Structures are given as C-alpha cells and as structure tokens.
Amino acid sequence: MHGLGAGWQSWSPILGELAERREVIAVDLPGFGDTPPLIGEVTIATLTDSVANFIRDEGLDGVSTVGQSMGGRIVLELARRGVGGDTVALDPGGFWSDRELAVFGATLRPSLALVRALRGMLPSLLSNPVGRTLLLAQLSARPWALSRETVLPDVRGLADSPSSGAALDALTKGPSNREPRLAQSPAM
Numbered sequence: 001m002h003g004l005g006a007g008w009q010s011w012s013p014i015l016g017e018l019a020e021r022r023e024v025i026a027v028d029l030p031g032f033g034d035t036p037p038l039i040g041e042v043t044i045a046t047l048t049d050s051v052a053n054f055i056r057d058e059g060l061d062g063v064s065t066v067g068q069s070m071g072g073r074i075v076l077e078l079a080r081r082g083v084g085g086d087t088v089a090l091d092p093g094g095f096w097s098d099r100e101l102a103v104f105g106a107t108l109r110p111s112l113a114l115v116r117a118l119r120g121m122l123p124s125l126l127s128n129p130v131g132r133t134l135l136l137a138q139l140s141a142r143p144w145a146l147s148r149e150t151v152l153p154d155v156r157g158l159a160d161s162p163s164s165g166a167a168l169d170a171l172t173k174g175p176s177n178r179e180p181r182l183a184q185s186p187a188m
C-alpha cells in the first residue's frame with residue numbers, strides 16, 4: 001500500500017526486483033492513482049475496509065501485506081483485524097507524539113496547498129536535487145537522492161488525488177494508534 005497522495009507507482013523502483021522473488025500485486029487505494037474515491041467518509045478504517053474487501057474478493061487470504069506511510073498504517077490495521085499474512089509497515093503514519101502530530105498536520109496542509117499551486121511547474125522543480133529537497137523534505141529522509149521520475153507521480157498525486165485532503169484529515173484528526181480499541185473479529 002502506498003502513502004498519502006501516491007499510487008502503486010511509488011513502488012516502481014523496487015517492483016522489478018521484488019517480482020523476481022514474489023508475486024506482487026500493487027494497488028491504488030480508493031481516491032488515489034486510477035481508483036475512484038470511496039463513496040462516503042474517507043478514514044483509515046474505510047480505506048482498510050476497502051483493502052480487506054479486495055483481499056477477500058480476490059481470494060488472497062493469507063497474502064503478505066506491505067505498506068509505506070499511510071499504507072503502513074493500513075497494513076497494520078489489516079493485521080490487527082487478522083486480515084492477511086506477514087505484514088511489513090515502513091514508517092507507518094499515525095504513530096506520532098502529540099507534538100509530532102501537530103507539526104505534521106500544520107506543515108503538510110500548507111505543503112499540499114503549495115504543491116497544488118505549483119502543479120504546472122512540478123516537472124521543472126523536481127528536476128534538480130534542490131527542488132526535490134525543498135518540496136519533499138518532510139516526506140523523505142533523502143529527497144535529493146530520489147529521481148524526478150520516482151517522485152513526480154507521487155507529488156502530482158498529492159496535488160490531484162481526490163482523497164488527499166480527506167486522508168490527511170484521517171491521519172491527523174482521526175483516531176490515533178495510541179487510543180485503546182475494542183477487539184474486532186477478522187473481516188468476513
């Protein structure tokens with residue numbers, strides 16, 4: 001599962017090598033990439049529901065799940081529900097202290113607006129390491145090391161995906177991963 005604003009293409013730098021060892025199914029979450037948005041509320045729970053339904057509908061019970069950022073949070077929620085097999089969560093969104101959450105929300109919202117305003121200039125801005133660093137510093141540990149081809153679809157997705165704003169709200173205003181939950185039975 002991809003992160004906020006991205007799509008399955010965000011995994012393209014490693015898909016080929018991974019596919020040499022495993023069968024890979026890379027998906028766009030609802031409202032991202034080429035997948036239409038959810039009807040109704042966009043939350044981590046509803047995004048997770050859609051992935052759980054996909055896994056069930058495709059007969060992928062026991063499938064290993066991997067997610068990054070928001071996708072990492074979703075695969076952890078799948079595991080909590082007993083959906084899927086092995087789980088890998090890379091920098092899962094939502095495991096923040098109150099201070100980190102405040103900074104994340106306060107800085108990513110203006111960044112989202114900036115990326116939307118600069119939409120036409122993104123290819124040029126992301127063509128050099130300085131531009132990538134300025135636009136992606138809060139989303140990547142080493143934005144200057146990423147290629148324009150790797151980050152341009154993700155940044156465009158952040159600007160254009162109909163669910164970016166709602167998913168950002170779900171990450172920053174929805175239930176945190178620190179709040180106690182009642183045990184749920186696995187999705188049927």
